[in-house]
Amino acid sequence: MSARRRRSLALAAAVATAAALGATAAPSASAAEIPLNGYELTWGIKASYRTYVATYAKGSFTPAAGASQAENNGAFTFTGGTGTYDSTTHAMALGFQGELTITSEAHGFRIGLSDLKFDSGKGEITADVERDGTTQDDVPLATVTVTRAMTDMATTLTEEAGDVFGSATYAGAEGDQLTVVKKTDPEPEPSATEPATTPPASPTAEPQPTGSATPTATPSATASPTTQAPTPTPSAGASETTAPAAKGEIADGTLGWGVKQSFRAYVVGPVAKGKVTASGGATQAGGNGGFTFTGATGTYDTEAGTLQAVYQGAVNFKGHEHDGAHSLDLTLSDLRIDLGQGKGTLSADVADHGETTQDVVLAELSAPSAALTAKDDVITLDAVNATLTEAGAKAFGGFYAAGAELDPLSLAVALTEGAELPSGSDGSGGGDGTDGSGTGNGGTDASGSTAGGAGSTIGGGLGGSLASTGSDVPAGALGAAAGMAVAAGAGVVLALRRRRATAE
Structure with missing residues (x-):
């Protein structure tokens, strides 16, 4: 019974076939990984860098293959995020679709970013970087202060980012905030006999080990997905409950x-x-x-x-x-x-x-x-x-x-x-x-x-x-x-x- 308690509810729902294995063996590392899909990542790199490219460098940002940029030279969004959630460590590892090409007419540079990855366990963002006809895989661009809600997370640019974006002063500098969200509705689980195991999609609110208790309390067995969706919002932090005057x-x-x-x-x-x-x-x-x-x-x-x-x-x-x-x-x-x-x-x-x-x-x-x-x-x-x-x-x-x-x-x-x-x-x-x-x-x-x-x-x-x-x-x-x-x-x-x- 103690071994079954150690299994997270998310694991029991996502891996229904695990029941055949019985309770006599502890879950393996592979069994603890739950597949994830339908995520989006939004990050602007650094606002001052975007301003520099669009003005002084006479350049542009060209998103493609699933990536987009917000209006007025805003942040970038990468879609189609897939990966895994580890129910033991409560860490998420996601890879995203989309490419971003950064060019400068004045300074003559061209940078390509693709295959963006977010790892909540490591607290970092990586990307494949293409420059001068060569591509370097999984370059760490920023460290991330991961939060349970995974919205507006603080980022710090790395030394490698300073090299990629052309200024050593960026190393250790504050980057734009990062948001990772699940955009597709969770697929309904047909198992009506175990309503307590219905929140397999809840890892979106569980990037840290300390958040393991939250999903069990927020979903309701009788509530529809429409009513469940807003429930993680209040858990983002008590400091946001009272807005300052305009x-x-x-x-x-x-x-x-x-x-x-x-x-x-x-x-x-x-x-x-x-x-x-x-x-x-x-x-x-x-x-x-x-x-x-x-x-x-x-x-x-x-x-x-x-x-x-x-x-x-x-x-x-x-x-x-x-x-x-x-x-x-x-x-x-x-x-x-x-x-x-x-x-x-x-x-x-x-x-x-x-x-x-x-x-x-x-x-x-x-x-x-x-x-x-x-x-x-x-x-x-x-x-x-x-x-x-x-x-x-x-x-x-x-x-x-x-x-x-x-x-x-x-x-x-x-x-x-x-x-x-x-x-x-x-x-x-x-x-x-x-x-x-x-x-x-x-x-x-x-x-x-x-x-x-x-x-x-x-x-x-x-x-x-x-x-x-x-x-x-x-x-x-x-x-x-x-x-x-x-x-x-x-x-x-x-x-x-x-x-x-x-x-x-």
Whole structure:
């Protein structure tokens, strides 16, 4: 009798012929595997990657053979999933139909993905990857935080994914959420004598060993499949039972932004020989990384797709010391984000040697999606592109031209008190985020070292974004000043002072 208790109800229903084997032998490994079919997998890889392909790379995504893409450059769905469910370990292994071809006119690449597989036991997504006429089977693209409901599961891109999609910064980066669902109705079991064994399709809600008790409680022997289908929904999590208001005031929030990677490298490099200091609620990531601003206040409206948030904290860039004074002394504070339908602006109070101009619009913003979706009472936006404005170019003293790409932003706002904000990214594409000192000193950032005094970074991209346009090297005054410094030492100080005097 104890051996029969160890058999799951799902096994007894799906393998009816096992009754002939009797209860004297334990089920074999093969007998514990229940065949599955009719599943769909939806995953967008990474929103910022899709934006990069469709815009900067002048490329496209072409799904085929059972795969499809959502509107507005959305996520991809692969169909016809088949595989097995192990009733002993409660793990699912599924393979899906569909192919996805990714091409770029501007950069000349072509990537083919096929034979996507999801393994809940290993917690990973794999695919066959075709590049340059050769195919590599079962390449691990992401690890998955598997949940019982198997909807909106968090994913983390692998080192192999970074190689496939062309940027090492993707390794360990947050990918799009993953959903695996059974789309076809479960086939009715004719065994009316054992109504308790009717939920053989319940593995859709049982990817983890801890979920083994759930299917026995949710189905009803007398209920029709139509009434049974919604029952797994409440088990997705108690935190989703109360939805936040569609609009209201922001309770808290964080903003990750690195300003511009090449500018940070220039300030602490051998030309400016300066330092970067974060204060007042802002911190800087280790290795001269990006910044995190905190204590957001403002308003949101998810129905209208609008968000206004003001963040605490300041960051100061100081360099070119001469006779105890610094020719470069720039402070950004009181950062404000204004978004509407995925477009908007980044403003800040800008202090040049203590003289402050309020609410300078530094950048125009473009989010990967126009929608503002709250999860666990938190709205999160990642990979928000930032483009320098005319006013922003003036604030940086003409170091960069209007239209230059700044580091991308990531932000999160809490809609209710106590809502847990994600640890997030500093938006720099570099640094480990472990250094809360907020200070970067010259010569400490190997990845952001300068070459030729022009502020260009060695081995560094634009904040880790594939959307880099090559504008990392400061233009105009910065390039000239750096060259003067190499040739004449303190000449850069005089040039910067003259530029400041002219501006005044």
